[in-house]
Amino acid sequence: MTKGCATVLVTGGAGYIGAHACKLLKEAGHRPVVFDNFRTGWREAVRFGPLTEGDLLDPAAVRSAFDRFRPDAVMHFAALSDVGESMERPELYWRNNVVGSMNLLDAMTATGVGRLVFSSTCATYGEARGELTESHPQNPINAYGRSKLAVERMIGDYAALGIETVSFRYFNVAGADPAAEIGEHHEPETHLVPLLLDAIAGDRPEIVINGDDYETPDGTCIRDYLHVTDLAGAHVLGLRHLLDGGGSLTLNLGTGRGFSVREVIEAAERTTGRTAPVRVGPRRPGDTPRLVCSGAAAHAALGWRPVRSTMTEMIADAWAWRATGRFNA
Numbered sequence: 001m002t003k004g005c006a007t008v009l010v011t012g013g014a015g016y017i018g019a020h021a022c023k024l025l026k027e028a029g030h031r032p033v034v035f036d037n038f039r040t041g042w043r044e045a046v047r048f049g050p051l052t053e054g055d056l057l058d059p060a061a062v063r064s065a066f067d068r069f070r071p072d073a074v075m076h077f078a079a080l081s082d083v084g085e086s087m088e089r090p091e092l093y094w095r096n097n098v099v100g101s102m103n104l105l106d107a108m109t110a111t112g113v114g115r116l117v118f119s120s121t122c123a124t125y126g127e128a129r130g131e132l133t134e135s136h137p138q139n140p141i142n143a144y145g146r147s148k149l150a151v152e153r154m155i156g157d158y159a160a161l162g163i164e165t166v167s168f169r170y171f172n173v174a175g176a177d178p179a180a181e182i183g184e185h186h187e188p189e190t191h192l193v194p195l196l197l198d199a200i201a202g203d204r205p206e207i208v209i210n211g212d213d214y215e216t217p218d219g220t221c222i223r224d225y226l227h228v229t230d231l232a233g234a235h236v237l238g239l240r241h242l243l244d245g246g247g248s249l250t251l252n253l254g255t256g257r258g259f260s261v262r263e264v265i266e267a268a269e270r271t272t273g274r275t276a277p278v279r280v281g282p283r284r285p286g287d288t289p290r291l292v293c294s295g296a297a298a299h300a301a302l303g304w305r306p307v308r309s310t311m312t313e314m315i316a317d318a319w320a321w322r323a324t325g326r327f328n329a
């Protein structure tokens with residue numbers, strides 16, 4: 001490591017959030033090395049540092065990436081993260097997210113890499129009761145959230161082997177790189193904002209609201225949406241905290257402002273100047289009515305604050321990225 005600039009192994013760096021983190025890591029003078037199996041990621045998104053292609057479920061491939069690049073730290077984004085799918089194929093989620101993370105931790109301990117930034121999720125909380133601070137009980141209600149909680153616990157135990165971790169529990173991530181170089185592209189897509197923009201653009205027949213009979217003011221689910229660039233910025237600060245010897249932390253990342261599905265649709269219509277074809281469908285299994293947090297603890301610990309996370313900016317950036325044609329693979 002020279003002058004505080006680190007080589008960072010970024011698992012899942014070809015994915016939506018990981019690629020945005022790689023861009024900011026490079027801008028901050030670090031060297032992001034992407035480790036990805038392209039299960040849901042994109043080769044076109046790997047443009048800020050070297051690539052080592054491999055699967056976290058293959059311990060030899062993981063170990064070889066450590067031996068080859070000798071990272072100073074790891075950012076661990078790689079996971080399956082589709083809430084609905086996790087209810088139908090839980091075994092995929094437990095194997096990929098839990099066994100994959102264990103292989104990563106084992107390679108870290110074997111090679112003496114002791115700094116980890118981990119992508120956890122507000123889905124580890126389950127039903128929110130009152131204010132969602134980091135000490136809120138964690139009772140996830142879907143297999144995805146349970147697999148992520150298992151990894152949080154495993155990481156906690158690996159601290160005894162010398163691994164210090166900043167675990168971020170993110171709320172809903174949206175938007176795209178403001179320069180429209182990279183953005184969100186999943187196939188199949190399940191996330192509200194890209195599906196909604198597809199419907200507005202006429203590339204999908206409609207946006208289906210997953211239930212409007214929840215106990216919320218307009219009956220649709222409320223989420224705390226955070227701009228992907230603000231999220232990536234938190235990761236760079238989390239890395240700096242670990243490089244400076246700050247020790248382990250667990251932090252929520254959100255804005256403290258909740259938007260219902262209907263409010264997101266209205267904001268997208270205002271921002272794009274177009275109408276969304278909308279239909280109300282049944283509830284989606286595993287959905288919880290309201291998930292909103294404050295980023296107060298992240299601000300206190302890291303000096304982090306969201307600066308681009310208005311719904312208008314998130315929609316506008318995602319819309320601009322969409323207009324580029326996205327990744328054409």
Ligand SMILES: NC(=O)c1ccc[n+]([C@@H]2O[C@H](COP(=O)([O-])OP(=O)(O)OC[C@H]3O[C@@H](n4cnc5c(N)ncnc54)[C@H](O)[C@@H]3O)[C@@H](O)[C@H]2O)c1
Pocket residue numbers: 011012013014015016017018035036037038039040041042054055056057076077078079080081096100119120121122169170171172173174186
């Ligand atoms: N998108 C959100 O709103 C959100 C919210 C909370 C937490 N998260 C977490 O953030 C992380 C990144 O999410 P994303 O939206 O960028 O997902 P994504 O699907 O776009 O990216 C995940 C990346 O990990 C790779 N990957 C998956 N399994 C792998 C394996 N076994 N070996 C190697 N590579 C593998 C995929 O190919 C992909 O490039 C995930 O851990 C997710 O659980 C996302």
Ligand SMILES: O=c1ccn([C@@H]2O[C@H](COP(=O)(O)OP(=O)(O)O[C@H]3O[C@H](CO)[C@@H](O)[C@H](O)[C@H]3O)[C@@H](O)[C@H]2O)c(=O)[nH]1
Pocket residue numbers: 081082083121122123170171172173190191192193195207208209210211221222223261284287291
């Ligand atoms: O076509 C759609 C898609 C989504 N929704 C609803 O919109 C909200 C947001 O959904 P989505 O964008 O799929 O995000 P979540 O299911 O909330 O999950 C995301 O946010 C979680 C944190 O809240 C992360 O843990 C997950 O990885 C990430 O996929 C939910 O109420 C969905 O039911 C719809 O009504 N119609």
